[in-house]
Amino acid sequence: MSGHDPFQRVTAIVDLGNVERNCVTLAAKLAPGTELCAVVKADGYGHGMGECADAALRGGASRLAVATATEAFELRERVGAEVPIFVMGALTGAELDVALQARAELTVWRTEFFEALAERAGLFGFRPRLHVKYDTGMGRLGDREPAAIARLADAAAADERVELAGVWTHFATADEDDDTFLREQLDRFREVALPIAERHPEITLHAANSAATLRGREFHFGMVRCGVAIYGLDPFGRDAAAQGLEPALALHTYVADVKRIHAGESVGYGRSWRAPADTWVGVLPVGYGDGYRRGLSNVAEVAIDGMRRPLVGTVSMDNVTVDLGPETDIAPGQPAVLVGEQGDARVDAELLAERLGTINYEITTGLTRRVPRAYRT
Numbered sequence: 001m002s003g004h005d006p007f008q009r010v011t012a013i014v015d016l017g018n019v020e021r022n023c024v025t026l027a028a029k030l031a032p033g034t035e036l037c038a039v040v041k042a043d044g045y046g047h048g049m050g051e052c053a054d055a056a057l058r059g060g061a062s063r064l065a066v067a068t069a070t071e072a073f074e075l076r077e078r079v080g081a082e083v084p085i086f087v088m089g090a091l092t093g094a095e096l097d098v099a100l101q102a103r104a105e106l107t108v109w110r111t112e113f114f115e116a117l118a119e120r121a122g123l124f125g126f127r128p129r130l131h132v133k134y135d136t137g138m139g140r141l142g143d144r145e146p147a148a149i150a151r152l153a154d155a156a157a158a159d160e161r162v163e164l165a166g167v168w169t170h171f172a173t174a175d176e177d178d179d180t181f182l183r184e185q186l187d188r189f190r191e192v193a194l195p196i197a198e199r200h201p202e203i204t205l206h207a208a209n210s211a212a213t214l215r216g217r218e219f220h221f222g223m224v225r226c227g228v229a230i231y232g233l234d235p236f237g238r239d240a241a242a243q244g245l246e247p248a249l250a251l252h253t254y255v256a257d258v259k260r261i262h263a264g265e266s267v268g269y270g271r272s273w274r275a276p277a278d279t280w281v282g283v284l285p286v287g288y289g290d291g292y293r294r295g296l297s298n299v300a301e302v303a304i305d306g307m308r309r310p311l312v313g314t315v316s317m318d319n320v321t322v323d324l325g326p327e328t329d330i331a332p333g334q335p336a337v338l339v340g341e342q343g344d345a346r347v348d349a350e351l352l353a354e355r356l357g358t359i360n361y362e363i364t365t366g367l368t369r370r371v372p373r374a375y376r377t
C-alpha cells in the first residue's frame with residue numbers, strides 16, 4: 001500500500017525506503033567483514049516487523065534479531081529459510097521449542113539451559129547455533145563469571161548436537177556522553193571473548209547496539225546489532241539527521257472540529273488547561289488509546305497548517321485538543337501531524353520523548369494496534 005486516505009482518523013506512515021537507506025548508511029560505517037544485524041523486535045519498534053525486516057535486508061543487513069520465540073517464528077515465515085534470525089532473550093521450555101522450530105539462533109549462559117537445549121535439538125534434526133552471553137556490566141541476562149563463559153563456549157564447540165556461533169555482550173551506557181563504563185565493559189568483553197575466538201576462529205563476536213555502532217569501530221567486532229537507528233531514530237536522543245539517519249515513521253491525523261473557547265473556559269478532563277484569552281481550539285480524534293501518551297497533556301506540540309502548535313488540556317483515550325490561537329483559518333478536515341514534518345514545522349519522536357521524560361524508542365514502540373500502518377517504499 002502506498003499513500004493513505006487523508007481523511008483516515010490516524011495513520012502511521014512508514015517509509016521503508018528510509019529504513020533501507022538507514023541500513024546502507026550504517027553498513028557503510030562498518031569495518032569490512034562486519035555484519036549488520038537489524039533488530040526488529042517489538043514489531044519493528046512499532047514500525048512493522050516483517051516490512052522493516054525486508055527493507056533492512058535490501059539495505060545490506062545480513063541478519064535479523066528479535067527478543068522472543070514468537071517473533072522469530074513469525075519472522076521466519078516472512079523472510080524464508082536462509083536469513084539467520086537471532087533470538088536475544090531468555091526462553092522458557094515451551095518457547096525454546098518454538099524458537100527451534102523457527103530455526104533461530106539462540107542465546108545461552110546457564111549450563112542447565114544449555115543441556116536442555118542440546119537434548120531438545122535432537123528432536124528437531126539440526127544443530128542450533130548458539131551465542132554465549134557474557135554479562136560485562138548490564139546486569140541483566142548473561143553470566144558474569146569469565147571462567148564460566150569460557151567453559152560454556154568450549155563445551156558448546158565440543159558438543160556434536162549444537163554449534164558455537166558467537167560470544168556476545170550488551171552495553172549499558174553506549175548512549176551516554178561519559179564513556180568510562182562503556183570502556184570498562186569493552187575491556188572486560190575483549191579479555192574474555194578474544195581468547196575464545198582464538199580457539200574457535202569461526203565464531204562471531206558482537207557487542208554493539210546502535211549507539212555503540214555510531215561511536216566507532218572498536219565496538220563493532222564481527223557484527224553489530226542495530227535497532228533504533230535503522231528506523232531513523234537517534235540513539236542519543238538528539239538529532240537523527242546529524243547521524244545521517246532519516247526517521248521512517250510519521251503519525252498523521254486531522255482536525256475533526258474547531259471551536260471558540262473564551263478566556264477562562266477549559267477543555268478536556270479535569271480542566272487541566274484554561275484559556276488565558278479568547279482563542280480557537282482544534283480537536284484531533286487521537287489519544288492514548290492509539291499510544292499518544294497521556295503524559296503529553298499540556299506539553300506536546302502538533303504541526304497544523306505548517307506551524308507547531310501547543311497541545312492543551314488532558315490527552316484522553318480518543319481525543320486531544322490544540323490551541324490554534326486567537327485568529328485562525330484552520331477548518332475541520334485539515335491534516336495534522338503528531339510525529340513528522342509538515343512544511344517547515346517538525347515534531348520529532350525525540351521532541352515528544354523529551355517532553356515525556358522518556359526515550360524516542362517508546363514513542364514509536366508504544367503506538368497501539370488501533371493505528372493502521374501505511375507503507376511507502
Ligand SMILES: *Cc1c(COP(=O)(O)O)cnc(C)c1O
Nearest residue numbers: 039088170209210225226227228
Ligand atoms: C534491543 C537490543 C538491541 C538494539 O538496541 P538499539 O539501541 O535499538 O540499537 C541490541 N542488543 C540487544 C541485546 C537488545 O536487546
